[in-house]
Amino acid sequence: MLHVRVIAPDGVTERALDTLAGDEAITHVVVLPGAAREPKGDVIEFDVVREGADPVLDRLRHLGLDNDGAIIVERVDASMSAAARRAERRVPGLGVDAVVWHEIEQQTGEETALSASFLAFMIVATIIAAIGVLLDQPILIVGSMVVGPEFGPLAALCVGLAQGKLRLVRRSLLALGVGFPVGMIVTVGVVWYLTSIDLVSKSMLLEDRPLTEFIWRPDALSWIIGFLGGVAGILSLTSAKAGTLVGVLISVTTVPAAANAAVALAYGVRNEAAGSAVQLLINLASIVLGGLLTLLVQRAVWKWARATRR
Numbered sequence: 001m002l003h004v005r006v007i008a009p010d011g012v013t014e015r016a017l018d019t020l021a022g023d024e025a026i027t028h029v030v031v032l033p034g035a036a037r038e039p040k041g042d043v044i045e046f047d048v049v050r051e052g053a054d055p056v057l058d059r060l061r062h063l064g065l066d067n068d069g070a071i072i073v074e075r076v077d078a079s080m081s082a083a084a085r086r087a088e089r090r091v092p093g094l095g096v097d098a099v100v101w102h103e104i105e106q107q108t109g110e111e112t113a114l115s116a117s118f119l120a121f122m123i124v125a126t127i128i129a130a131i132g133v134l135l136d137q138p139i140l141i142v143g144s145m146v147v148g149p150e151f152g153p154l155a156a157l158c159v160g161l162a163q164g165k166l167r168l169v170r171r172s173l174l175a176l177g178v179g180f181p182v183g184m185i186v187t188v189g190v191v192w193y194l195t196s197i198d199l200v201s202k203s204m205l206l207e208d209r210p211l212t213e214f215i216w217r218p219d220a221l222s223w224i225i226g227f228l229g230g231v232a233g234i235l236s237l238t239s240a241k242a243g244t245l246v247g248v249l250i251s252v253t254t255v256p257a258a259a260n261a262a263v264a265l266a267y268g269v270r271n272e273a274a275g276s277a278v279q280l281l282i283n284l285a286s287i288v289l290g291g292l293l294t295l296l297v298q299r300a301v302w303k304w305a306r307a308t309r310r
Contacts, residue, residue, distance in 0.1 A: 001076040001084060002053050002100070006044040006060060007069040013042040019059040020044075024090040025052025027083040041069055047076060047084060051091045053100045061102075073103060099238045099298045101163065107237065108159045111152025112171035119182055121149040122255075126183035127190050129259030134191075134200050136209040141256050148255035150176065154284070155237055158230070158291035162299065176284070180258050187262035195266075202267040215253050215260045216275035218282050222253075226283040230290025238298065254283045 008016045013031070020026050025048050032043040048056050057071065065071055125148035132140025153175040160168030194200045261276035 001047050001049055001079050001088070002103075003047050003074045003076050004045070004053075004056070004060075005070075005072040005074075006065055007036040007039055007041045008044055008065060009039065009041040009068050012063060012065065012069070013044065015063055016044055016060060016065065019063065020046060020056070023048075023052065023056060025049045025087055026056065027087045028081065036069075039069055047079065047087075049084075049088050049091050050100055051088075054102065057100075057102045073100075099295070101299075104159055104238060105163065105165070105168070108152065108156035109168055109171075111149075112156045112168065112175050114171075114175045114178055118149050118175060119179060121147060122179040122183040123186045125149070125255045126187045126259045126262065129256040130187045130191060130263045131200075133209070133212055133215065133256070133260050133263050134204040136211050138211050141212060141215070141253075144255050144259065145253070150179065150254050151233055151287075153179070154230075154287050155233060155291060157288055158234060158295055161288075161292050162295040180280070183255075184258050184262040184265075187259055188266045191263055191266040202269075205263055205267055205269060205272070212256075212260075215256045216264070216272045216279060218275065218279040222279060222282045223286045226286030227290035229283075230287035230292075231294045233287070234291040234294040238295075254280060254287075257283060 006016060013033075017029075017031070020029060026046050028045075028047040030043075030045040032045070034041075035043040053073075057073070060066070060071055125144045128140055128147060129144035132138070132144060153172040156168055157172035157176075159165070160172060191200065195202070257276045257280035261273050261280065264270070264273035264276060
């Protein structure tokens with residue numbers, strides 16, 4: 001269930017209440033006349049089951065409340081209410097399966113910012129993965145996958161493509177297009193420095209690495225794993241399953257492939273650099289494809305569910 005707080009300017013409150021009236025997904029409606037000071041207006045609060053949230057939010061935005069007032073949506077962790085249980089029974093579907101597009105657009109949109117922290121995480125993750133490659137240490141590879149922030153822009157790219165939000169698509173591509181090269185360039189410099197002080201060497205890259213050589217040897221399974229990672233990642237976001245998302249992050253070799261390419265470039269090993277680059281592109285493309293198809297299927301299913309509800 002979601003808790004929605006609306007600030008409605010004078011003259012819009014009654015229209016907003018009319019849009020809420022009779023909706024079976026809504027309960028716990030509270031009106032506080034003149035309670036808001038900035039922006040000024042009346043405060044309307046209510047709870048809505050996730051399955052029915054999107055049409056409600058669409059109607060409120062149609063009134064211009066996101067521009068002239070405010071619409072704030074919060075997740076309800078616990079609700080002990082017979083009215084809430086009745087609302088959940090009246091609306092078909094399960095809340096855990098529902099996609100609240102306004103929520104996911106906001107959530108993923110925040111992940112596309114090309115910020116200093118995003119670049120710092122990308123650099124740190126790539127360096128950790130590079131050391132893991134040279135030491136042939138899967139533990140470090142897994143650690144780099146968890147640290148890497150790239151799934152946020154990838155998820156936002158899927159949402160932008162599914163919703164036709166070109167601004168979100170551009171911001172996601174910018175974050176990915178800058179983040180990976182910056183992480184790789186810094187990693188090349190770090191590898192050169194570590195080599196100069198005899199902590200690592202080219203021989204470590206060229207010798208047998210049975211535990212991590214898969215990173216630069218893409219095959220058909222790379223497509224499958226990436227696709228499934230995209231599906232699971234989007235499902236974890238739409239259903240708010242944070243634990244599942246961590247599993248996704250450690251299943252797809254995006255950052256490790258970029259790190260392996262950086263190490264190979266630093267030492268001039270072209271075939272390994274090329275193989276790593278192909279692995280990276282395969283994973284990025286398959287994640288986006290899996291995530292996009294998942295969102296399109298979810299949207300089609302919920303449109304059908306709402307049509308049958310009517």
